[in-house]
Amino acid sequence: xxxxxxxxxxxxxxxxxxxxxxxxxxxxxxxxxxxxxxxxxxxxxxxxxxxxxxxxxxxxxxxxxxxxxxxxxxxxxxxxxxxxxxxxxxxxxxxxxxxxxxxxxxxxxxxxxxxxxxxxxxxxxxxxxxxxxxxxxxxxxxxxxxxxxxxxxxxxxxxxxxxxxxxxxxxxxxxxxxxxxxxxxxxx
Amino acid sequence: xxxxxxxxxxxxxxxxxxxxxxxxxxxxxxxxxxxxxxxxxxxxxxxxxxxxxxxxxxxxxxxxxxxxxxxxxxxxxxxxxxxxxxxxxxxxxxxxxxxxxxxxxxxxxxxxxxxxxxxxxxxxxxxxxxxxxxxxxxxxxxxxxxxxxxxxxxxxxxxxxxxxxxxxxxxxxxxxxxxxxxxxxxxxxxxxxxxxxxxxxxxxxxxxxxxxxxxxxxxxxxxxxxxxxxxxxxxxxxxxxxxxxxxxx
Numbered sequence: 001x002x003x004x005x006x007x008x009x010x011x012x013x014x015x016x017x018x019x020x021x022x023x024x025x026x027x028x029x030x031x032x033x034x035x036x037x038x039x040x041x042x043x044x045x046x047x048x049x050x051x052x053x054x055x056x057x058x059x060x061x062x063x064x065x066x067x068x069x070x071x072x073x074x075x076x077x078x079x080x081x082x083x084x085x086x087x088x089x090x091x092x093x094x095x096x097x098x099x100x101x102x103x104x105x106x107x108x109x110x111x112x113x114x115x116x117x118x119x120x121x122x123x124x125x126x127x128x129x130x131x132x133x134x135x136x137x138x139x140x141x142x143x144x145x146x147x148x149x150x151x152x153x154x155x156x157x158x159x160x161x162x163x164x165x166x167x168x169x170x171x172x173x174x175x176x177x178x179x180x181x182x183x184x185x186x187x188x
Numbered sequence: 189x190x191x192x193x194x195x196x197x198x199x200x201x202x203x204x205x206x207x208x209x210x211x212x213x214x215x216x217x218x219x220x221x222x223x224x225x226x227x228x229x230x231x232x233x234x235x236x237x238x239x240x241x242x243x244x245x246x247x248x249x250x251x252x253x254x255x256x257x258x259x260x261x262x263x264x265x266x267x268x269x270x271x272x273x274x275x276x277x278x279x280x281x282x283x284x285x286x287x288x289x290x291x292x293x294x295x296x297x298x299x300x301x302x303x304x305x306x307x308x309x310x311x312x313x314x315x316x317x318x319x320x321x322x323x324x325x326x327x328x329x330x331x332x333x334x335x336x337x338x339x340x341x342x343x344x345x346x347x348x349x350x351x352x353x354x355x356x357x358x359x360x361x362x363x364x365x366x367x368x369x370x371x372x373x374x375x376x377x378x379x380x381x382x383x384x385x386x387x388x389x390x391x392x393x394x395x396x397x398x399x400x401x402x403x404x405x406x407x408x409x410x411x412x413x414x415x416x417x418x419x420x421x422x423x424x425x426x427x428x429x430x431x432x433x434x435x436x437x
Contacts, residue, residue: 043246134240
């Protein structure tokens, strides 16, 4: 008999990168492990952007099915798995918002009260949930608002300018000021 | 010009710039290393914006729904209750496959490694007879005996046939305990602290199995092979003690 080296058998010790390799080999248990690690972050981001639980659930499922079916699209050399996962979550959620806006053109109007509350875009008030963003909550409202509209809702600078009725230059300078402040905060 | 463009670099990471302005910044980035360095700082910040959303637990049924959809897309493994798949040499196969499979089996018999055993191919994705033939007919192939942890006369035994530089290996096992339909044997390949999944399989009712392993890396890169009992779809890491295994180096 050969000497037996005991393996720790610790699922928590398996890296995301190893799990994604196993997903590529159609290992459903590896996908489940990735979901258990990152499902709450994906769902939180989807819900944060979409502000609708049912759609966020659907999107979360869609994201993990993408991981299952297109694991080859993830390249270890380019980003950490979680970074890639959250990035595709944001992109898909914004696509969804843009489609929704095309279906509800009045969405751009600040005065339109017909849009259901859950579907409403950020106007001049940041909703309660969004105030909890661990980074953005440190910014003044007007800077946080333009960053939210741009990054989490997919509006162009021009659209934000129209929406908030402020000059285009003001939109840009608020974004730049906010980003700079966040960068300095992270560097401290 | 550089200073003016540099000021706008952070805007790229959030999106929302008019296409012409974005193109102008991208052109500048292509020739300006300091602006590229600045951009990567802001890209990191943008990634953090995604990550710093307060965590929220999704509803419990979401995981079950997801795994149901995933399972539906996976070809199920044969189970004890399912009609047994006939031994692969009895299946209607085309002449080249048949010839290759027969050549492989004859060679194995000649080498005295399989005796008169009848065994079944149990990989969910099927055994590629060409790969089997290539493995066992190569003069460089190596047969490594595997040993069980428990010992005893009825303990699992077997061999692994490996070829240097090749990520495919043939695993032949017998005396394996039968498993219920919720469980399968899972192959693990360990290299230092890294461990790869070598796939799941189920033995025949006679406790024998012939399994073709397609590892992520060549087999001689691994230190050790181990086989454990896991759930039918396999687990991300071993959850039970090793049934049989051996060193590969």
